[in-house]
Amino acid sequence: MKKKLNFLYSMKFGLAVLAVLVAVCVLGSFIQQGKVENYYLNLYGNQIGYLILGLGIDDVFHCWWVILLAGLLCLNLVLCSIVRFPIIFKKFKSGYTADRFESLPVFRIETKLTSSEDVMKKLQYTKSEKCSDGWYGVKGKWGIWGSWLCHLSLLMIIIGYSAGQLLSVDTSIYGVPGQTKSVEGADEVIQITIDDFEVLLRDDHTVEQYVATLTVENGAHQVVTGTSMVNEPLDAFGYRFYQNSLGWANVLSVYKGEELIHEGILCVGESYTLEEFPLTLVLAQFYPDFAMVDGQPMTLTPYLNNPNAIFGLYYEQNLLDMNYVGMEKAIQVDDYVFVLHHPQQYTLIQVLYDPTMQFVLLGGIIMLLSLYLSFYVRCEECWVKKEDGKIVVYGYAQRGSALYQQTLKQKIKMLEEKES
Amino acid sequence: MNLTTEIYLFYAAVALYCISAVCYILFFVMKNEKCCKGGELTLWLAFLIHTVALVARTMAAKRLPLTNQYEFATSFAWGIALVTLIFKRKFNFKALGAVVCPVLVVLIGYAAMQSKEINELMPALQSNWLSIHVGCAIISYGSFGVAFGVAFLYLIREHLKDRSFVDKYLPDSELLDLIGYRAIALGFIFLTLVMITGAIWAERAWGHYWSWDPKETWSLITWFIYAIYLHVRISKGWQGKKAAWFALIGFICVIFTYIGVNTLIPSLHSYA
Numbered sequence: 001m002k003k004k005l006n007f008l009y010s011m012k013f014g015l016a017v018l019a020v021l022v023a024v025c026v027l028g029s030f031i032q033q034g035k036v037e038n039y040y041l042n043l044y045g046n047q048i049g050y051l052i053l054g055l056g057i058d059d060v061f062h063c064w065w066v067i068l069l070a071g072l073l074c075l076n077l078v079l080c081s082i083v084r085f086p087i088i089f090k091k092f093k094s095g096y097t098a099d100r101f102e103s104l105p106v107f108r109i110e111t112k113l114t115s116s117e118d119v120m121k122k123l124q125y126t127k128s129e130k131c132s133d134g135w136y137g138v139k140g141k142w143g144i145w146g147s148w149l150c151h152l153s154l155l156m157i158i159i160g161y162s163a164g165q166l167l168s169v170d171t172s173i174y175g176v177p178g179q180t181k182s183v184e185g186a187d188e189v190i191q192i193t194i195d196d197f198e199v200l201l202r203d204d205h206t207v208e209q210y211v212a213t214l215t216v217e218n219g220a221h222q223v224v225t226g227t228s229m230v231n232e233p234l235d236a237f238g239y240r241f242y243q244n245s246l247g248w249a250n251v252l253s254v255y256k257g258e259e260l261i262h263e264g265i266l267c268v269g270e271s272y273t274l275e276e277f278p279l280t281l282v283l284a285q286f287y288p289d290f291a292m293v294d295g296q297p298m299t300l301t302p303y304l305n306n307p308n309a310i311f312g313l314y315y316e317q318n319l320l321d322m323n324y325v326g327m328e329k330a331i332q333v334d335d336y337v338f339v340l341h342h343p344q345q346y347t348l349i350q351v352l353y354d355p356t357m358q359f360v361l362l363g364g365i366i367m368l369l370s371l372y373l374s375f376y377v378r379c380e381e382c383w384v385k386k387e388d389g390k391i392v393v394y395g396y397a398q399r400g401s402a403l404y405q406q407t408l409k410q411k412i413k414m415l416e417e418k419e420s
Numbered sequence: 421m422n423l424t425t426e427i428y429l430f431y432a433a434v435a436l437y438c439i440s441a442v443c444y445i446l447f448f449v450m451k452n453e454k455c456c457k458g459g460e461l462t463l464w465l466a467f468l469i470h471t472v473a474l475v476a477r478t479m480a481a482k483r484l485p486l487t488n489q490y491e492f493a494t495s496f497a498w499g500i501a502l503v504t505l506i507f508k509r510k511f512n513f514k515a516l517g518a519v520v521c522p523v524l525v526v527l528i529g530y531a532a533m534q535s536k537e538i539n540e541l542m543p544a545l546q547s548n549w550l551s552i553h554v555g556c557a558i559i560s561y562g563s564f565g566v567a568f569g570v571a572f573l574y575l576i577r578e579h580l581k582d583r584s585f586v587d588k589y590l591p592d593s594e595l596l597d598l599i600g601y602r603a604i605a606l607g608f609i610f611l612t613l614v615m616i617t618g619a620i621w622a623e624r625a626w627g628h629y630w631s632w633d634p635k636e637t638w639s640l641i642t643w644f645i646y647a648i649y650l651h652v653r654i655s656k657g658w659q660g661k662k663a664a665w666f667a668l669i670g671f672i673c674v675i676f677t678y679i680g681v682n683t684l685i686p687s688l689h690s691y692a
């Protein structure tokens with residue numbers, strides 16, 4: 001039993017799991033994720049296709065056995081960290097003592113210096129102690145926490161990310177200025193009014209920025225107004241509102257004879273079906289500066305120079321007509337007339353509530369700090385002794401001892417030059 | 421300074437890097453110390469001209485040159501040159517350029533083949549986080565490039581026949597291992613920064629800090645490989661050669677993350 005537990009927190013096991021996770025990532029990057037079943041069957045053939053689907057490789061980063069692997073890595077890290085904590089703590093508190101000299105493979109540097117106490121200070125060992133035959137100092141003790149903290153921060157990131165997947169609300173709304181939409185899936189009632197939406201263009205017609213002005217209202221009727229731009233989302237009531245994408249919309253007016261029976265916004269991809277008759281108009285595509293080039297519809301510029309829409313008309317499920325039409329032009333079916341007009345751009349706002357994001361970020365910051373401790377804060381021990389009237393410096397570092405020796409030599413050389 | 425000046429300077433740097441690589445190769449073949457000195461000098465000169473070229477492009481584009489294939493490739497090569505010069509000085513390792521320069525020439529050759537036009541940035545790319553993200557990637561990839569060269573040298577050191585040459589100009593295996601480790605440590609910290617700043621940028625620009633996009637996934641793979649290297653190096657029986665192999669595999673992952681993902685796998689990052 002104890003052996004099994006030992007294996008669970010061993011580095012060997014952790015690294016083996018890590019290696020399998022690397023393989024999973026390679027698979028997940030080469031095999032497109034989240035496609036429909038037929039995509040895999042057509043591309044890879046039935047045998048491999050069903051294998052991919054059966055093993056969940058079509059959504060490999062969320063499938064049960066990969067989550068289990070990530071869980072095993074966490075378990076391994078937790079156990080390893082629990083086991084190592086008291087060891088590191090004890091070492092940090094009372095593990096560095098002058099008598100280690102006898103048991104360590106220390107290096108030796110002979111010097112021309114005179115006072116041993118002074119040497120300690122000059123070598124920047126601020127806390128040194130007198131030992132039987134000289135002085136002992138240690139610095140960079142915090143470095144020994146580096147790897148432990150790094151594992152802790154990795155755990156924080158994995159746990160925070162996983163909790164975020166479970167707890168976050170990730171949805172979107174779209175609309176044109178003047179429309180108010182509610183956020184679906186949120187615990188409280190969140191209403192978003194799109195006050196304005198602007199696409200800022202440069203002289204060469206490329207987009208400089210998308211700017212949506214939003215008013216957000218929560219269940220307690222508190223209101224926040226602000227802009228949401230790409231790279232500058234709006235924060236309100238713990239939610240974040242991202243300017244995500246955009247598209248074209250028209251106002252659709254429907255007449256029966258002379259009488260206006262419906263007027264509303266229709267975005268590209270949306271349809272409108274009459275209440276009294278199974279007639280549907282689909283706004284399939286919109287071109288602000290329409291032209292037919294080689295038989296293909298396209299837009300020449302992003303400006304509304306010659307706006308045209310491509311529509312589809314359906315009676316029940318049957319396509320009656322598909323064509324392009326200018327603004328304010330009538331599409332007539334018997335008594336009914338559809339008119340598209342007032343082209344404008346709609347904005348798609350992504351709404352995100354992720355309570356664990358700050359925790360994950362904290363994990364990232366701790367990780368950076370811990371890596372700095374691991375790699376750049378070397379725990380260095382130094383003994384200064386007087387042997388036959390000469391000052392001799394001994395040193396030891398568990399890692400990078402050769403480099404430590406080199407820098408110590410240089411420092412001593414500088415001190416000697418100063419003294420002489 | 422304008423774009424044409426930048427292009428001339430860039431090609432001058434390419435030529436000098438090539439000359440430097442040739443000098444270093446001759447140094448190994450002819451065992452002539454003058455060739456090593458020539459390699460060092462041209463490497464310094466190439467680096468200086470390359471730096472001026474990058475400054476010229478920054479001035480012409482009015483932003484850091486970090487956003488398309490050409491800009492990143494040339495900056496990546498600059499990063500390798502910078503880390504090489506730092507490590508060469510720090511470890512007094514004159515022949516380091518010999519193993520790194522050929523890698524550098526391949527990269528800058530790749531940059532030379534890319535379109536050098538300056539494009540206006542789409543809104544998602546107009547972010548300081550992106551500049552920090554790519555800036556860190558240059559240092560990180562540069563360090564891994566140096567570690568690759570050192571690991572390669574570590575693996576071939578024993579097979580080099582002329583022992584007096586090896587003993588005179590190459591550090592012993594232990595120091596080579598240590599230099600490789602220091603380069604990977606630096607690269608690893610910066611790769612972690614790359615991933616954190618990239619996540620912050622992605623969150624602000626796309627609404628998700630991690631979306632398993634192939635480029636993200638490959639940077640994670642690279643990070644895992646180097647994490648395995650760090651552990652392998654401290655495990656008994658795995659130090660030395662086995663760890664050096666991980667350093668080689670790690671850099672292959674770096675190159676794949678940078679070039680392979682863009683060309684072989686569709687990705688959100690296809691502009692970088």
Ligand code: HEM
Pocket residue numbers: 009010011012013014015018073076077080146147150151154371374375644647650651654
């Ligand atoms: C991606 C995952 C991991 C990362 C990023 C990571 C990071 C690190 C770092 C940076 C170090 C210090 C290395 C050095 O100073 O050269 C370290 C050491 C260590 N790691 Fe990990 N680690 C990971 C996974 C694991 C796993 C799964 C285990 C299994 C138990 C583990 C056990 C250890 C041990 C025992 C040390 C040696 C500590 C010492 O002697 O100072 N690590 N790790």
